[in-house]
Amino acid sequence: MHVGIVTPVVAQPPLGHAGWERDAGIEEIGRIAETADRLGYHHLTCSEHVAVPVEAAEQRGGVYWDPLATFGYLAARTARIRLATQVLVLGYHHPLAIAKRYGTLDRISGGRLTLGLGVGSLGEEFDLLGAPFAGRGARADDAIAALRASLAKRVPEYHGEHYDFSGMVVEPHAIQEHVPFWIGGRTARSLRRALAADGWVPFGLPLAQLAGMLAEADVPDGFDVVLGPSRPLDPIGDAEVAGKALVRLREAGATVAGVRITAESAAHYCEQLAALRDLAPTYGLTFGDTL
Template sequence: MYIGITSPVVIGHPAVRAPWEQDAGIDELARIAETADRLGYHHVTCSEHVAVPAHVAEERGGIYWDPLATFGYLAARTSRIRLNTRVLVLGYHHPLEIAKRYGTLDTVSGGRLVLGLGVGSLREEFELLGAPFTDRGARADEALAALRVCMSTTRPEFHGTYYDFADVHVAPSAVQERVPFWIGGRTARSLRRAVTLGDGWLPFGLTLDETESLLQKAPLPEGFEVVLSTGRPLDPLGTPESTLRDLERRRRAGATIVSATFAATSADHYREQLEALHELGSEIGVSFDPPPPRPFLDESAETV
């Protein structure tokens, strides 16, 4: 099981934002990412919301850093940690837009992109952006199929109900032969979508028992990732036994990767927590040796 980081600073959600994050910025985040990179953590994250209505922001928070800009900077400050969107809302983007923008990110980061993708649920934001809401599930399924076609080739072609393109040149494209798609959701339908159209599942808003129940009913392909979040911030310095129990419980529920938040009072304290968990992880078989990168494209070969 691998451990990644649900990045601090980049989300202003009132339920998860610690006081020290109020005055923190990109340098604090980058120093945390550098530490995680050096220690062998799997990934850092960044979520997407474009324009959150004020009354919704009171509950969900109104600060959401743009993933592309954030990861472009972090890519230059790190060398091996993966960059995981958590999640891009498919309905807000044309598949070719994602392929171009995030294919470029995969290129400049040396093949470290993991695309977390979701259908989206905030109707008000869809309406603000002029994006269709009622058929967003069907659109998302087709967008995933189209994105798989166009993510790692400069000459993509796709013909569907919502998206239709050919005779176009999109470069640069991703350097990974197959960029991992982790699909977010909280229903059996989202898990089926992840199994059939993605490489992993990012459940949210479910108890561990509910997550485990859904996983037991779904045959998972070899290499499929189940990425579970920690229900509360981990405190490996203060409560190491509880931290290990929380991680072990997620592994028993089916996690292959855990995306963790950490209790901290400052960026330096956060980095100390990363060091502490690194020392503890071997007790339950947590790996801090990053998995090998996916194969890169052969640039000399024609890709269509």
């Protein structure tokens, strides 16, 4: 099981971030990214919201760094760690806009893009952007198919129910022939959608329920199941608890862990990353070689 991190600072839900993150900026994020890269972590994340209603921000938080700008910067400060949107809301973008913007990111990062994609659930945000909320699942399915036909193509062509294009040049485009798609969601339908892609990033479900859903599915070889512990890990303060939490994820079917880390500062966060990396031999975790 590979281990990546849910990048701190870039999203700050009310109960899911530490106090130091409120005043942190790109230098702290960059330092953490460089450390994770050097230690062989699998991926960084950045999620997407354009604007969150004040009432919704009380539960979701209001801080969401733009993933494209953030990853463009972090790509220049790292060498091998993957850059995973978790997630882009498909209804907010035309597939060719994603193909251009994130295809460019794939090129400047040397082929390190993973596209986490989701249907979206915040109706007010859809309305703000002039995107249709009703029928968004069917539109998302069509967008995923259009993206798969487009990301690595200079002259993409796709003819679907909601998206139809040909004879257009998209340059630059992704350099990976097959950019991994991770599908976010917590329903059986999201898992079915993910099984037609490359991975599933569920949230907010007990591990036993997730394990049962995966056991009933026809999961193909090479399919990523990206799970996270229910609480942030403290590998310096309690290495055994941290290690066992990751083992439980693997036993539930995870191939990739996306972890949150307890820390009091960016420097402490980097120390925690090193401590978690040191647990790898004991708990069977997968890291790349240190740089």
